[in-house]
Every structure is written in C-alpha cells, then in structure tokens.
Amino acid sequence: MRMHTACHLLSVICPFPITGASVNEADSRVDFDLPDANVTKEEVTIRLMELVNGDHPVFTRWISEEELESNPGLVKSKNVRPPRGAGRIRLVCIGEEAVVDSQPCGGTHVASTAEVGEIHIGKIEKKGRENRRFRIRFGSLPAS
Numbered sequence: 001m002r003m004h005t006a007c008h009l010l011s012v013i014c015p016f017p018i019t020g021a022s023v024n025e026a027d028s029r030v031d032f033d034l035p036d037a038n039v040t041k042e043e044v045t046i047r048l049m050e051l052v053n054g055d056h057p058v059f060t061r062w063i064s065e066e067e068l069e070s071n072p073g074l075v076k077s078k079n080v081r082p083p084r085g086a087g088r089i090r091l092v093c094i095g096e097e098a099v100v101d102s103q104p105c106g107g108t109h110v111a112s113t114a115e116v117g118e119i120h121i122g123k124i125e126k127k128g129r130e131n132r133r134f135r136i137r138f139g140s141l142p143a144s
C-alpha cells in the first residue's frame with residue numbers, strides 16, 4: 001500500500017505517460033515515456049518527500065464513465081485503460097479537493113501521504129530511446 005501510493009506520487013511529479021509499472025514490497029519501478037532525461041534522482045526524491053511530508057489525504061470517489069470521457073487527462077497510463085462497462089469508475093484522489101492528483105485506480109492505498117514514510121529514487125535507468133525507468137525504494141537517499 002505504501003509503495004503503491006508512492007507510485008501515484010511519482011506520477012504527480014513526472015506527469016508523463018506511463019508505459020509500465022511493477023510494485024513490490026521493497027522496490028518498485030515505473031516506466032515513463034520520457035525522451036528527455038534532465039531529471040535527477042535527487043530532485044525527484046526531494047519532490048516526492050515534499051508530497052509525503054505534506055500529509056495529504058488519500059481518498060476514493062466514484063465517477064461516471066461520461067465524466068471520465070470528458071476528462072481524458074485523468075488517465076495517465078498509456079497502455080492500461082480503466083475497465084469500461086460497469087458504468088462507474090473508481091478515482092483515487094490525493095489532497096484536499098484532489099488538488100494533488102486524481103486518477104482511476106482499483107488498488108489499495110494508505111489514508112494519507114505521510115503514511116508512505118521515507119522513500120527515495122534509487123535509480124533512473126534509460127530503457128530505449130523514449131523510456132526512463134524510475135526505481136522507488138524505502139528509506140532515505142544513500143549519500144553518494
């Protein structure tokens with residue numbers, strides 16, 4: 001839950017199309033369609049921790065498929081579309097009035113970003129010409 005919520009926070013900081021992700025207990029990766037790599041793990045870690053320390057509420061709300069159609073920007077994943085046909089979609093919101101983020105998600109999350117705790121970007125790897133893989137880890141950024 002902590003790691004999965006951390007992936008939401010990373011997608012706020014890196015507002016690029018997500019091409020893949022995998023969440024594990026100790027280490028998660030998120031792949032972005034991001035040709036320009038002028039982001040550093042130090043910068044991204046600082047911004048992640050700002051969101052964690054901001055103690056923003058994480059909550060869900062349901063919207064209709066029509067509402068989602070009229071807000072296509074809500075969907076960040078390039079390959080995974082939220083399931084259709086149920087008539088409604090579960091939206092995961094972060095921050096009061098969802099000021100930080102809102103996106104369709106069926107996963108489980110912590111109730112507040114503070115519960116994510118200390119995390120850092122372990123690595124930003126180049127995966128092909130247009131892809132960057134970000135690895136999120138628990139704990140503070142090791143001094144290099």
Ligand SMILES: [Zn+2]
Nearest residue numbers: 092105106107
């Ligand atoms: Zn989620």
